[in-house]
Amino acid sequence: MRFETIRVEHFGPLADLTWGTEEPLPPLVAVVGPNEAGKSALHGLLGTLLYGFYPASRDGNEWAPWSGGDADIQARVRLRGGEVMEVHRRLLATPWGQLRRGDGVEDLRNQDLPFARHVQREVFLQVYALTLTDLAGLKGRGWDSVQDRLVVGMGSRDLRSPREVIRKWDQEAGRLWRTDRRGTTRHQEIRGRLAELGRERREARERDRELRGLRERIGTLAAERERLRLRRTEVNARLEGARRLLPLRARLRRIDELRERAGDPGELEGLPPDPGARVAELEGRIEDEEEKLARLDGLLAEARDRAEALTDEDRGLLERAVKIRELSGQAPLVQERAARRGALDEELRGLERRIRETAAPLLREGVPLPTPDALEAVALPELERVLAEAGAVRDRVGRIRDRIRFVAEAPLPATSPGGTIAGALLLPAGLLLAGVAGRSLEPGWSTALLLVGLLATLGGALLLHRWWSARAALALRERETAGLEGQLREAEEELERHLDRARELLSALPLGDEVRERPTPGLAVSLSRLREFVQDAAERRSAREALDRADRELAEELDRLRRDVLPGLPREASAAIHHLGTSLSRAEGREEEARRAEARIVELEEERRRQERATTGLQSDVASLREAISRAAGGGDPTDPAVVERVRDRLRALADLRRDEETLPRDFPDLETLRERLEAEGAGGNDGLELDDRDIARLEGERETLQETMEEIRAELGGLRERLDHLGDQVTSDILDGEVEVLREEEARVLRERDRLHVLSRLLVRAEGRFRDEHQPDLLRRAEEHLARITGDRYSRLVLEDGAEGSVFHLHAPHLPHALPVAPPLSTGTREQVYLALRLAIVDHLDEGREPLPLFLDEVLVNWDAARRARGLEVLAGMAEDRQIFLFTCHPGLAREVEERGGAVLTLEGP
């Protein structure tokens, strides 16, 4: 491909530049300019046209225009087949790109140009746009890396470095297993653990051996203990024979003796252990019972006496007990009545005195007091009202009279006829003078006349007024006096009507004349009080009569009691009542005692009958007992002490027999076994029964020794079992075997994984070598061709040889005694010629058969001599027929040499 025109709106330091508009840019182009003229920017611009902006944003992109705005570049490109297209890229907020092909327009965005995609941008930058310094710096592993990417990968975008993959696999495989002893591999760890487990297994086997020894020892000890236990059982049996069978035999013999002494138990049935004592005891109890009977008889007599102590007088009192208690309840009333009577008499005397005092001013002298009924007949409330109204009218009469007197005595205004006349004259005269003064007189006169006229009018008016006032006051008094006198007459008539009514109301009473004629409001009050006093006196007399009647009734009752029951009853009522109460209490006491005595008699009689039965029973028991004694003794007098003693001995033997028979099973729980053994011993052997105390002591000693030995064995067994348990808790070889098996499986897995990685690594090494062998010769052949042309066939063979730091190129030439490494002291110019030859070969190799991309060369020929520079330019010009080449230089001479070979020169101005 070839850039024919280039248009720069803005790109880094470049702005508003256009190349190739008049004549399309040729295949070989020299870009010349001083330092900082923008050669690097143009270099970047051409790459950007092919691959877009990186980074793809304005921020951080080194080619953002220095003058601001958006980067904007365009170019027309012609492909090897003649197709022309225009590319336009801008760096806005995001990259924008457009590719015009014929009539069509493609949206590029920031994508590579389609015909440049066979070479990655990174590869393009590293090889097609490689600077001299970059290329010269590649050696050793750096060159290996370039080869990986450029040769082995053939420019593949997605290929990882095979060397890195191999290294990673080798490292991983080395971590698992390695032939040398560097580092600790997983396999060594497993082997270490297996060795450790081997040691643990040996320890486990040791523990097992110890376990078995312990078990054996435990078995021996257990057997010994069993033997000792059997011997101890034997000794115990003999000792038991000595200690248990002998006492049993003694007990059984004694039982036989007792049975013989007791004889037939049926004959002793019902007899107490000591029949004589029992008879004596029963007889003693009979005597006691008889004494109790005598005492009961005494108590009965005493009770009967108490039951008969109630008299006729007591019975009379008890029959009237209700009445007597009622009278006793009146004892306080008798005293109260006496006190009340005295009080009433005193009150009556007071009331009679007051009646006399109240009635005396009212009644005519010598007349008897009016009866209560007469007093009651007077309508006192009406009288009181009438007299009150009369009093009020009387007061009004007085007040009218006082007013009349006051009016008559009041002074009238002073007046004289002369003054009245003078006034009548002065008034018109003054008015006249005033009127004259108002009519056109001299001012001085007029005023004086007016003043005199006015004074005269005023004086006349005052005099007339005084006269008029006196006349009016006199007329007023006369009218008022006449009115008052009328009122007085009416009041006096009303007063008389009230007094007449009062007299009418009082007509039934023998009042004094004065009182009757001039009754006052106080008369009603006095009559009211008199009537109250008379009524009170009547009430008190009635009360006193009631008291007297009650006393009489009480006396009559007491008289009846005295006559019927208690002749000695006192006459005085209070004393009689008290005497009655006391007598009744005594009678009731005697009645209660008699009742209790009768109940006691019933109890005593019952007790006596029971006592009699008991005595009879005891007497029967004594008789039966004596009969049994006689029978048990085989006849004889039961009261004979010798007979009784015989029976008592049989009874004691029987009791001992039964006690022994009862305690024997308890004392000998295995009685039946022992009895059988005893019977067997008696029948044949005599084990133990023949032992004496010395033998028993010897056996006891042996048993003690056996016990101690067994204790020692038990203690040892305990220790052994504890050890056994401890060892049993330890890890066993079974478990270790399991872990060994797991580890061996893991070991196999690790080894296989290591080998897998190792084999894969080897495979990749082999594949890479094969590929390199296939492709590298072509690369070197092309480089050799370029190098031979540049050096005039001085150097025509280039070989890549492995060295300590990786692969290194070597030059071979007829004039050299041996291969010469492309490194100092080889001259800088020659080395640069080797690198350029390699670079040209690489780019040819990379896009062989595809669209050849432009090559950017930066100051590649400056260190060359003139002949080699000329040959170099010839080589480049030859290549440019197929691939556009941009030579960047600050040397105008080189630009001219390019121009001489048909190339174009793009000049960039300096800063």
Add this chain to the structure above:
Amino acid sequence: MELRARLRDAARAALSSAVSVALDEEVDAVLIAGDLLGGEDLSFATERHLLEELTRLRKGGVQVVYVTGNHDPGILGGTVSRIPWPEGMRVITGPDPVQVEILRNGDVVGVVTGAGHPADRVGEDLSRAFPKPRGPLPQVGLLHTQVGGAAGEGEHHRYAPSELVRLERSGHHYWALGHIHLRQELSASPAIHYPGNLQGRSPRETGAKGGLLVDLESPDAPRVDFVELAPVRWERLRVDGLEALERTDEVVRRVEEAWREVRKQDPGRPGTEWLVRVELAGPSPIVLDLESDEEQAGMCQVLAGALGLLDVEIRTGTLRPLRRVEPHLDRQDVVGEALRLLRELIRDADRSPAAELELEAADLASFQPGEDASLDDHLRGLLEGEEATLVDALLEDRE
């Protein structure tokens, strides 16, 4: 270590269960075809347990016939000769066949002929010396042997090798065999069986483990029933088809589904505890995650909890990156070159991978000259299935 202790306890429990079944079923005899002991390192505790259980059998009136195997040979002074076997138990340690009459209520109801391994590496076929059975009684052969052609024989040493055809023609009604741990029927008539072991001992010994209950009332048509006895079962669960699963929790769910599906067919005896090795296989887009120790620990924990498993282990040895290989075979770069070379080495029998890759036996850790296949075959085994690995390692971008 706790897991190993649990397995040891499980082995003892399996033995106890076997004895209980024998007593419950009132069998006439219990036959033990060698390798009753794991070797000379029989622990004291295990020995005690063994003797207690055998004693229980004897006290229950069950005859016990035991022939020695390569792991418990009848070496004089060896473990077998040292153990105080219960009275009445018949232990056959020598190579010469011994006939034991099986009694029921005092009557002979069958004959067992057995031969033991006198040493740990018996090379001859012990069955050759077995006499031809005679009489109408059921005849049983008891032997610890590796029968040629039996499944799983590659995992065991070829001690006392025998041929199936010889056993079939021996005239015995039943052959009770030991050595191969995989339970299998070699022949139905006559019945020739490996019962396998009572309890799986390693992840390789998967499936139900137990014993065979054999009824020889009809000697020519014995009835053979398997009785599962192992309280702990090893299982392998291969889970593939992971291409579309892009998260580990999805893979966990897939494993759970796969496990439940498998257990529908074979739920195991009630109370069985499971030790499961999950083998994630085939291409996966998250190989790195699934290979991570941390991720695997988390997945194991989740799976054990969700499925009620005693232990879970995840293996990713056959897991491959999700890479399509075919599109890269024609690449003109080192990827294409490596893929082509790999295929050539695996498929072209005339090419020697060892020579091509310049590898010798000493360069490899997993190759055992003389024991394994040839070095080239071993290398081909290592390279098999690694195409995707190559692609994944060399290419930057995921597809």
